[in-house]
Structure formats: structure tokens, C-alpha cells
Amino acid sequence: MTYVIGVDFGTESGRAVLVDVATGAELATAIHVYANGVIDERLPDDGARLAADWALQDPLDYIAVFQNAIPRLLSDTGVDPAAVIGVGIDFTACTMLPTTADGQPLATIPEFRHEPHAWVKLWKHHAAQPEANQLNALARERGEEWLPRYGSKISSEWFYPKSLQILDEAPVIYRAADRLLEAADWVVWQLTGVETRNACTAGYKAIWSKASGFPEPAFFAGLNPELASIVDDKMSRDVAMLGTAAGELSSDAAGWTGLRPGTTVAVANVDAHVSVPAVGVVEPGTMVAVMGTSTCHMVLGDQLRLAEGMCGVVEDGIIPGWFGYEAGQSAVGDIFGWFTRTSVPPEIHDRARARGTSVHAILEQEASRLRPGESGLLALDWWNGNRSILVDVDLSGLLVGATLATRPADIYRALLESTAFGTRALIESLEAAGVTVDRLVACGGLPDRNPLLMQLSADITGREVDVAASSQAPALGSAMFAAVAAGSTRGGYESIRDAAAAMVRPHRLTYTPNASVAGVYDALYGDYVGLHDYFGRGANDVMKRLRTLRTDIDDASLAPAPGSVAG
Amino acid sequence: MTYVIGVDFGTESGRAVLVDVATGAELATAIHVYANGVIDERLPDDGARLAADWALQDPLDYIAVFQNAIPRLLSDTGVDPAAVIGVGIDFTACTMLPTTADGQPLATIPEFRHEPHAWVKLWKHHAAQPEANQLNALARERGEEWLPRYGSKISSEWFYPKSLQILDEAPVIYRAADRLLEAADWVVWQLTGVETRNACTAGYKAIWSKASGFPEPAFFAGLNPELASIVDDKMSRDVAMLGTAAGELSSDAAGWTGLRPGTTVAVANVDAHVSVPAVGVVEPGTMVAVMGTSTCHMVLGDQLRLAEGMCGVVEDGIIPGWFGYEAGQSAVGDIFGWFTRTSVPPEIHDRARARGTSVHAILEQEASRLRPGESGLLALDWWNGNRSILVDVDLSGLLVGATLATRPADIYRALLESTAFGTRALIESLEAAGVTVDRLVACGGLPDRNPLLMQLSADITGREVDVAASSQAPALGSAMFAAVAAGSTRGGYESIRDAAAAMVRPHRLTYTPNASVAGVYDALYGDYVGLHDYFGRGANDVMKRLRTLRTDIDDASLAPAPGSVAG
DSSP: OOOEEEEOOOOEEEEEEEEEETTTOOEEEEEEEOSOBBBBBBBBBOEEEETTOOOOOOOHHHHHHHHHHHHHHHHOOOOOGGGGEEEEEOTTTTEEEEEEEEEEEEGTTTTTTTOOOGGGEETTTOOHHHHHHHHHHHHHHHOOOOGGTTTTTTOOSSSHHHHHHHHHOOOOOOOOSEEEHHHHHHHHHHHSOOOOBBBEEEEHHHBTTTTTTTTOOOEEEEEEEGTTTHHHHSSOOOOOTSEEEEEEHHHHHHHOOOOOOTTTEEEEHHHHHHHHHHTOOOTEEEEEEEEEEEEEEEEEEESOOTTTOOOOETSSSSTHHHHOOOOOOOSSSHHHHHHHSOOHHHHHHHHHOOOOOHHHHHHHHHHHOOOOOOOOOEEEOOOBBOOOTTOBOOOEEEEEEETTOEEEHHHHHHHHHHHHHHHHHHHHHHHHOOOOOEEEEEEESHHHOHHHHHHHHEEEHOOOOOOSOOOOOOHHHHHHHHHHOOOOOOOOOTSSHHEEEEEHOOEEEEEEEHHHGGHHHHHHHHHHHHHHHHHHSSSSHHHHHHHHHHHHHHHHHHHOOOOOOOO | OEEEEEEEEEESHHHHHHHEEETTTTTEEEEEEEEHHHHSSSSSTTEEEOTOOOOEEEEHHHHHHHHHHHHHHHHHOOGGGGGGEEEEEEOOOOOOOETTOOOOBBSTTTTTTTTTTEEEEOTTTTHHHHHHHHHHHHHHHHTTGGGGGGGGGTTTTHHHHHHHHHHHHHOOHHOOOOOEEEEEHHHHHHHSSOOOHHHHHHHHHOOOOOTBSSHHHHHHHHGGGGGGGGHHHSOSOBOOOOOOOEEOOOHHHHHHHSTTTEEEEEEEEEEEHHHEEEHTTTTTTEEEEEHHHHHHHHEEEEOOOOOOOSSEEEEEESTTTEEEEEEEEOOSSHHHHHHHHHHHHHHHHHHHHTTOOOOOHHHHHHHHHOOTTTTOOOOOOOOBOOOOOTBBBTOOOEEEEETTTTOHHHHHHHHHHHHHHHHHHHHHHHHTTTTOEEEEEESHHHHHHHHHHHHHHHHHHTSSSESSOOHHHHHHHHHHHHHHHHGGGTTSOOSSHHHHHHHOOOOOOEEEEOGGOOOOOOOHHHHHHHHHHHHSSOOOOOHHHHHHHHHHHHHHSSSOOOOOEEO
16 A cells, blocks of 8 residues: 655645545545734734735744644554655645745744745735736736736736845845745755746746746846846746656655655645646546635646636646646635625524524525526626636626615625626636637535535536535645656556546536526626626726725825835 | 694605694694505405505595594694694605595495505505506607606606506496595595695696696597596596695584684695795705605706606696706615615624614714725615616616625715715706706705715715704695695785795704815716716616516516406
8 A cells, every 4th residue: 555645735724635546545634724824914923014915924834734734644544654655735826935045934034034025925915016017017018928828917926026026125135035936846845955846836926838938037127137137046947847756855854744754755736736637637628616715717728829818828837748727716705705794684694593504504595596587686706806807906896786675695696696607708718719618627615615606607607517526636636746756666656647547536516507597697697798898898997996096095094004014 | 823734644654743833833743653554465354465566555544644643733732723724734646546526435435345446556556567658658659748847757656557557457446436536635625525636746646737737638548548538537627726725624524633614724735845845945946855765856947947857847836936846766765774684794783782773873983984985886876776867667776896895884885875976966967957956955864864875965966965954844844835825814824935934944954065075076976977877878788687587587486466366
């Protein structure tokens, strides 16, 4: 018997899973919650106060996951560490940090510890928007060939806006950083002593492509002369393919984890992308939807196609041999959570309590009884802007059709439907560009909690929706890549395709589109597209004007807060 | 000392007020709740079941108001009945009924009592929509000159659709009805023994004008040959001017009320319209807004102007000597009530309970702290369709700008603002047609309960908003008309102008527009108009399509219910 361990680094905690290489059976799971969590108000130990939109983490929290969760897996199962042939990890992205040449995070060096820019910038750190705006303007002006591959807009969440923010606001830190890298690659470095750059984050977050590499120094120089050499000085032009080994477990790391030194460590990966093989998708035609607070959609294709509003298309970025397309809806579960929290009257809370269930469950039950169109409502699912296909954070939510007879379950259903219409819009954008989407596989937290959403997704997209077997797809996917990195000679697999064939269990459940409602939903989708285009493509920019009014007031009422304020 | 009594017949009850003729001081108020209330499910005594949209009343409930409330006024105050020089009444409208030639309601005759069409049709009986549609189509086709005076659309609530519904669905009742008349005129008939038709309901509800009378028989014949003679056979071409005497109190009515036989009884009036002089408005330039679940707006003008979307313009219809313009917003307080009931989470209810106040008060307090534009939201106030200026019941509510940070108070404020934008739209429509609106006077239930709404109305319309002194304007207005009907020789007044000068107390409160927010509200109003025109004038009929989908489902799930179903 041989085993692999996958470690999934999330926003609040890390989750390690011990997996049987032969069958994919998940023998044990251990979760370690980050002591410092998401740092968005003050640096630890009453340090500097952070401005709005900041979100940092403590790199030592990641090491603590290895130190705590992996030993627990071994003790819980009694598995012999010698039988563990590999470790793989996946991470949120772009979650990045500055380090010294030997990988020491600047946040752990006393002279930099008080400086927010020395810490890990979490994926949802949104304070680099000015830098993103500058970068996008320059890229458009220069007609950069890579821009259309990213929906013609680089997000403030990604690698270069975050790096440029460090240079803009804390040049001392930028200069002290010998290396700037993804936390994904940093934790692999800590396990192996070897610095690598994985193809997934390089491609999706740092504008790398197999065909043309990184953006050229002249582009970076246009942003800031000091940024010109960022790739050569602080990154690496060697990008490691997914499924290869980054190195072997160092004796230090063996000490933390209880595993054997020399155990294979796979090249790092991203949580959403590593879920694709974990749900059995290794070929074009099937879209994987990681559905949670937001939803990430991935599909494979055999050629480079430029579909509107993708987050990115990267050759070998998800499964070697294919172009990986990523799209996203910036709020899904978050919209339902917002509604449940802010807009549901006491009677429904009372009913939930009386039945020992959740408000969501009561609303879902009532909404399930409605027929398509019966709510009389239609919504645009833009409570957190629109990622795909409009790539516009300034858009906002819309609800039309309310009457004095409208009930909470009507609105709840309209919100569920709106997210499914949003999914259909991005599928249609992909298909118009020649990327086929025949069916969907859903994973993440929502599919189990919201069966009505799953049925509506099938009905509205007109496609079968499978629910993945594993409830911890990212960790399983990381374990699968660990088995591939170990290779068949050590008891693993030759390819991720082989690993998927052996290690992925059949889908738990399939939602089939109900043909009898297709006509009503086609009509409603037509109206969704009408509103989507009217409010999203410039015919009426009321959402932007409302946003500007609101932001002007917010700005005026906040203290001037450039980056951070001494606490 | 001389006194007058005003009686205001509302939807659920009648309210009588005893007023000092010299000063307008309201000495006592007595309310009598209708025993049978609004009959919208079954006829009394387990009678026929009513279909959706029906709303009836029992005419004897009105008589009970005289029998109960007026004696209470006299006993509560000890006023000598001989000192009461007049009685005036106002009523909801169009609230109408079929009677025999001597005024006996058909509903009180055993052979007709089981038939819903024999009962009083309350103003909010909405089941005559097919008849209204037929009437409007024919009027458009014939190019009837009167149609533009009513916003180019006759409401299903008004006199002829209701009459035609009787003929369509219960011809026996139509034929048995020697008279068809407003309940307003019917109660005056019961007090005096004299049948009159007041100019206000004739003008606003039965398409009468001083210049051209009623629609011609050929028009009615086009709807149904049997309807051709409705005016001559079942109504009257004699229309009585407001402020004149309908007759004197009969001995029967003196017996019910404790008043002296021979006491002057004024010609009937309508609750909203009679409020105009009651708040001191007897000249053009000031709009009176009766603000409650819905809002009715009235303003006087010196000429006939055709402004878009008015409910009606009637010469002498409000104050003799002027053209009375009426406009309306079909939901105002109802929208805030809907929101409070359906969309406010338990925390806010708990906070209201803890502070011993209402949810409205908590929301208002929080919403008051927001600056204009800070909510980031904009709404169309069409939760119950749009009366003025689009005259379209199929329109529905819209909210744009929601984000994950949107709170209930943000939405509450946006809803308040939306109704003020709606008021501004109808003011601008009037002014574009040449009807001046320099300031507003608000009365009804909302001004006291919702000071923020009043301030927003001033800020958004850019006009001062006075709050009327009397909290029972309709009853006071009826009392004032009673004093005019009695005339100066009996201790009353020569004209309603004189009565207003003496009997109306100064406004309690004035809300002044805040100049510093005018710019933001002009910008938001621009966006309101943009959405109003896009969704309301045919560019995107999504609201109608949603309504049709919803209605189709409702219709399919209801039993076939033509008018009524035997219970």
C-alpha cells in the first residue's frame, strides 16, 4: 500500500488529506486554523492599522499547518511514513510575499515586521487597484498581446499590481525583497529547500505563457523604471510544469511533519485549478465549477481561443497538454448569505429555529415550490461586480419585478436563478469562441447545501450538472499530483490522466435539465441578457455613477489613509 | 356659537368631527368601524365566495356611522343640536352601488342579497379590468375628447367599468337598478331624501365636465347597446356644485343622529379632494399631497391643460372657480410597509423592541444618518404599478446598486427617495404643461410618522413642504363645506375661500429644501428619469413580460372564477 498527502491552503485554515494511491480513498483529514487568520484591521501584536481593502497573512501560519496537520494524519491512521510517497499542495492565489534570497519572509525580520508591505498579501487584498488601473492602461496603450488572454483586464488581486503597490508605497521593502513569490511556491520551498515557480500561478496570476514567457522589461519599465527587472531579479524565468517534482522533503521539513526525508514534493498548484482532475476532468468538454462564496469555472480546450471576459487562458495551466480556460462569478454563495443575513424577517428565522434547520433551508424549501417565472422577479447577480464576462468590479446588483405581494422566497429564488443565468452567459461566451461546454461538474461547498441551486443551474444552462464525489476536491487533487510527481517507479502514476482514472470516484449525483421549463428559462435568460447588456456594456452607466457617489462619500468620511496608518 | 359636522367615510370606518364654525377648532371626533368592513372573501352570513380582486361593502354600515358617531359627538361635547348649522360628508371614490328609484340598495332586498353585484363596489374593487380595457380601447378608437383629461386611461376603479361589469356579469341586477350612484351621493340622499350627484365624483370618476357633460350615448352603446342610456336612465344630468346644499336633514335622519330636522346637508365630496381647502389651499400654485399607503396629489389651475398621466382634470371639481388637477402614486406608505414586513432582519426588530419603538423608527433613524448618494442605491417606486405619470398597472418595482455591503437602512432610504423622485416626476409633468407647483402641503398619515420622507420630499422636489395642522383633513374639509352650504345667513360662510380663511389653522411645520444636496439629488433624479423612461415607456418591457409569466401561472393554478363562485 502506498499513500500520498495533499494539503489545501485556504483563506482561514489549511486542510491535509491522506489518500490511498491505488483507489483515491481519503483515509483521514486534518485541519489547522491559522492563528493569525486574515489580517485586515491591524498587524499582529497591536501593530500598524491597515486601510480599507487590505488583507494580509502570517507566513508562519502556513508552516504550522505542516507541523500540526500532517503528524495528526499519521497518528490518526497509523500509516507508516515510509509508505507516503509524495506530498502535494495547493493554495489560494495570488497570495504572495517578499522574502530574502534564502526564502526568509521579510515579515519575520524584526526591522520589517512593523511594515504591512512585508507581510503576505492574501488573494483578497484589494488595495492595489490604482496599480492595476495603471497596468491595464499601459497594456492597452502598448497593445500587449497577452492582454486579451486575461479578459482584457488584469485584476488588482494579481501578482504585478501587488508587487507594484509594494514598490509604490514601501520601496524599502521592495528593495529588500530578493524574491517576490506566490505563497504556494514559498511553502514548497520550505518543504524542499528548492525555489520553484509553478506554471499555474505563473500563467494565471503573473502573465506567463509557454509560448511567449513573461511580459517584457520595457513594459514593466513603463510602470516604474525600478520594476523593469522584476522577473530577472526577483522571480525566475524557469517555470515548473504541473505534476513534476519540485524536490524532496528536507530533513527540517521531515522533522515538522513526521514524514521521511526524501519524500517527493510536487510543484505547487492553485486550489481551484487542482480541483479539475480531482473531479475526474482531464479532457475538454466538461466545465468544472468550484461553487462557494464565489464561483470559479474551468474548462479545457485544444487551442488558444479568445473568449470574452475570461480570467485567463493558460497552456498547460491546469492539465498538461491542454489550454486551461478560467472564468469566474465574483459572488454566488455570498449573495445568498447577504440576503439571508440582511433581508429575511423574524418569522422565517423563527420557523427555522422551530424546525431545527437553517434560514437557507426554509427559503430553499419555499422557493422550490415556485414554478419558473412565478416569482415575477429577475435579478442581475452583480452584488460583488461582474468578473466573467464583463470584468467590471463597479457593476452592482439589480432586482426588477417587485410588487407588494413579493415574498422573501421569491427574491431568494430570483437570486439563485440570477447566478445560474450568469453561468449560462459565460458558457455562451466560451462556446461562441469555440470552446465547447457539454456538461458541468460542481464541487465546493454549495452543491451539497443548495440542491435547488444545482437543479436551477441544470435547467437554466440546459446541461447536466454532476456533483463531484469528494467534498475536499482541492486536497485530493494535490494528493493526485503528488502521486504523479512521485511517478510510477515509486508506486505513483505516469500522468494526471492515469491518476484520475484510478483515484477519482464516480460522481455522487447528477442534476438533469427539466425540458418542460426550458422555454420559460430561455425567455427569462433573454431578459437577463437584455439587462446585462444594457447595464453592463455602457448603454446606461447608472451603476457606475451610483458607485462613484457612494465612494466619494466614503472617501470624504475616511481619514486620508495611504496604505496604512501607524496604530 | 355655531358648529358644523364633517363625516369622512374611509375604507374601514367612518369618522365624524364636530367643528367650531368661527375658528375651525375640532371639538370632538368619533369613529365608527364598519361591522362588515371590506368584503373581499365571502358575502356576509356565509354567502357567495368572491373571486380575486373583488372588494365590496355593506351600505347599512354607512348609515350606522351616522347613527353612532354623530350622537357621540353631541353627548361628548354637550353641544346643542340647534347650534349645528350643517353636515357635510366625504367618501372614498369611486365607491358605487345599485339602488331602486327611491334609493333602497339592491343588497338590502332579499331576492338580490345573495348576488355580489347587488352590493357596494368599494373603490379598490379591481375586478372590472376587462371592462376598463374595453372602454379604453373604444375611447381611443373613437378619439373621445375627454380621454386626455384622464391621463388617456380610465381606471378599472371608476364608475363605468364597474357599471359595465354589473351589466356583463349580472344583467338582472343592472336591469333592477333604477339608479347607479356613488355611495357619497347615496348617504346624502339618505340624510335628506334628495338624490344629488356631486361635481367631484361626477368629474373625476364618471367623466363629466362642466363644458361637455357626460360621454354621449353612442359611446356607451359601443360598449353594450343596453348601456347606451345609462346616464339618462340610471344617473342624472344635473350635477350639483360643491359647497351648495343638497337638502335638509329629514326627520328620519334627525332621529338617527340627534340633530335637528332641517339642518343643512352639503353636497357630497371625495376624501382626497375635500382635503385641499382643509389644508388652506384655495388658489393655484400649491400642491396638496394626501400621503398614506398611496399618495393623491391635487393642485388648482386657471385653465384646462393636458399634463401627461394625470388622474383627471375637472373644472370646479375641487374648488369652484378653478380647474382641479389630480395625480397619484399608487404605492407610497405601502412600499415602506412591505419592506418593513418582509425584508428586515431580526436584529432590527429586536432593537426596536428594546427601545420601545417601531421598526420604521429604527430604519428611519439609521437612514437619516446617510448622506444623499451614500446608499449607492436607486429604486423605481412601482411596487404597485405607476399611476402618474405612466398610468400603467403592469409596471413593477426596481432596485439597482446593491452590493454585499448594502444594509436594510440603505434600501429603506432608497425606497423613500424613490417615492420623492416619483412626486418630482409628476410635478415636472404638470409644470411642463403649464400648471405651476411652487410648494407642497402634506397631509394624511405619513407626514407625522415619517419626517425623513418629508425632508427628502423637500430636498428632491426642491420645494418647501408644509405639514397641515389638522390630522383629519377630510372631515374638517367636509365640515367647512357644510358651513358654506349653510351660508352666511345661517352663521356659515359665503364661499369655501372665506371658510378656509377662518377655519384653517397655520401649518404645523415646514420642511425646507437643503440647497447643499440639490446637486446630488438632481443627478440621482436624472438617473431615476433614465430608468423610468427605459422601463416605463417601451424601450424594455421586461416588467410586463415578468408580470405576464407570473399571471399565467397564477391563472393556471386558480379555479376558473368568473366573478363569483357559489359558496
